[in-house]
Amino acid sequence: MWLAAVVAIVASLMVTTKIRTLFRGRRGGRLTTTPPAAVTVGGDSTITTYTSGRDLFADMLAAIDGAQERVLFESFIVKGDEVGQKFKAALIAAADRGVDVRVVYDGFANLVVRPSFFRFPPRVRVLRFPVLAGRWQIFNPRRYGRDHRKILVVDDTAAFVGGYNIGSEYETQWRDTHLKIEGSAVWDLDNAFVDFWNLNEARPRLADHGSPSWDPHVRAHRNVPRQLVFPVRGMYLEAIDRATDHIYLTAAYFIPDHDILRALLDARRRGVEIRILMPEVSNHVVADWLSRGFYGRMLDAGVRIFLYQDAMVHAKTATIDGRWCTVGTANIDRLSLTGNYEINMEIHDADLAAHLERVFEHDLTQARELTREEWSSRWVVVKICEALLRPLRPLL
Incomplete structure (x- = not known):
C-alpha cells in the first residue's frame, strides 16, 4: 500500500510540475544574473x-x-x-x-x-x-x-x-x-x-x-567512490562548525544527512545567521518534496529559507563569515556527498567570499522567503504526502 501510494504521489507530482514548467516557459521565466x-x-x-x-x-x-x-x-x-x-x-x-x-x-x-x-x-x-x-x-x-x-x-x-x-x-x-x-x-x-x-x-x-x-x-576536494573517499562532505562539516557569524548556502537539491543537518542547527543555536536558497520548483520534483521534510525543524531553529522563483537555480555554493567559500558540483544530498564523483573548490579569501555574497544577495531579489506561518498552514494532504515520501531520502 505504501509503495502504491508513493508511485501515485510521484506520478501526480511529475505531471503537475510538467504543466507548471510548460506554463512558465510560455510566459517567459524571469532570470537575472550578475556579470563575470x-x-x-x-x-x-x-x-x-x-x-x-x-x-x-x-x-x-x-x-x-x-x-x-x-x-x-x-x-x-x-x-x-x-x-x-x-x-x-x-x-x-x-x-x-x-x-x-x-x-x-x-x-x-x-x-x-x-x-x-x-x-x-x-x-x-x-x-x-x-x-x-x-x-x-x-x-x-x-x-x-x-x-x-x-x-x-x-x-x-x-x-x-x-x-x-x-x-x-x-x-x-x-x-x-x-x-x-x-x-x-x-x-x-x-x-x-x-x-x-x-x-x-x-x-x-x-x-x-x-x-x-x-x-x-x-584547494580542490574530490569525491572518489572507487577509493571510498568523500572529502566534500567533511569540508562542509568542518566549515559549518567554524562559523561564528553567518552561513549563506545555495543548493539545487537540499536533502542533508543527519550530521550536516545537526551541524547547521548547532550553528544556529550558537547565534549564526543561516540563509539557504533553493529552487521552489526544481527539475527533480521528488527531491523538492524530500527537501520539504526538513523545513519545519530549520524554520523552528530560525534558519531562513528562500525559494527561487520562475527559473531553476542549480548552483552549489556556500560562503561562511565572509572569509570562506566553496563552489563546485556537489549537491547537499546523499548521492553527491557519499555516492558520486564530485569536485568542489574550497577557497579562503575575503574578496571572493564578498563577491559571492553579493551574488547571493542579488539572487534573493528573485526569491521569496518561506515563513513559519505559511509552512504551518499547509494542507493536511500535503503533510501526508511528505510523510509517505520520507523513506525515499536515503535514495537521493
Whole structure:
C-alpha cells in the first residue's frame, strides 16, 4: 500500500510540475544574473565567477579555440543541441590543430542523447563513464556513483569548474555558478582529470607531473567512490562548525544527512545567521518534496529559507563569515556527498567570499522567503504526502 501510494504521489507530482514548467516557459521565466567578475586569490591565482551560461560558454569555447597543447573536457551532461554541437566542433577543431584533446562524459546521464553525437574522430580520445559496472563489478560498492563533475582544463593555464552542464537550456534558462581559475591553482583541476582518466583504465594514460607550487588559499576536494573517499562532505562539516557569524548556502537539491543537518542547527543555536536558497520548483520534483521534510525543524531553529522563483537555480555554493567559500558540483544530498564523483573548490579569501555574497544577495531579489506561518498552514494532504515520501531520502 505504501509503495502504491508513493508511485501515485510521484506520478501526480511529475505531471503537475510538467504543466507548471510548460506554463512558465510560455510566459517567459524571469532570470537575472550578475556579470563575470575576477578576483586575485593568494599569490598568483585569478578566479572569475560566472552566473550566466551565455558568458561562461563563450569563454570556455574561446579557451578551447586558443588551446595549443592540451584540452581536458569532462561533463556530466552534454546535450546534442546547438550549444553541445558548438563544443563538439571546437574540440574537434582543436584536435585537428594537433592539440591533445580528451573528453569524458557520463553514460547514464546522456542516455537521452543520440549516441551518434558522441562519435568523435579518432584523434579525439573519449572516455564514456559506463552506465553499469562490468561483469561481477555490479556487486562492488566502489563501482557505484555517477561522474557528476564538470571540468575544463586548457594548456594547464586555465581551468573551469562548477555546476553548469553543457546545453542550450543551461545557457539561458538556468541560474548556476561556475569558476574560471588561472594560475598555480589550475593544477588541482588538471590533476583531478588526470587521476580520473587513469583510474578508469583509459588508454593512453596521462602523465602526472606533480605540482611545482602549492597555494594554501585554494584547494580542490574530490569525491572518489572507487577509493571510498568523500572529502566534500567533511569540508562542509568542518566549515559549518567554524562559523561564528553567518552561513549563506545555495543548493539545487537540499536533502542533508543527519550530521550536516545537526551541524547547521548547532550553528544556529550558537547565534549564526543561516540563509539557504533553493529552487521552489526544481527539475527533480521528488527531491523538492524530500527537501520539504526538513523545513519545519530549520524554520523552528530560525534558519531562513528562500525559494527561487520562475527559473531553476542549480548552483552549489556556500560562503561562511565572509572569509570562506566553496563552489563546485556537489549537491547537499546523499548521492553527491557519499555516492558520486564530485569536485568542489574550497577557497579562503575575503574578496571572493564578498563577491559571492553579493551574488547571493542579488539572487534573493528573485526569491521569496518561506515563513513559519505559511509552512504551518499547509494542507493536511500535503503533510501526508511528505510523510509517505520520507523513506525515499536515503535514495537521493
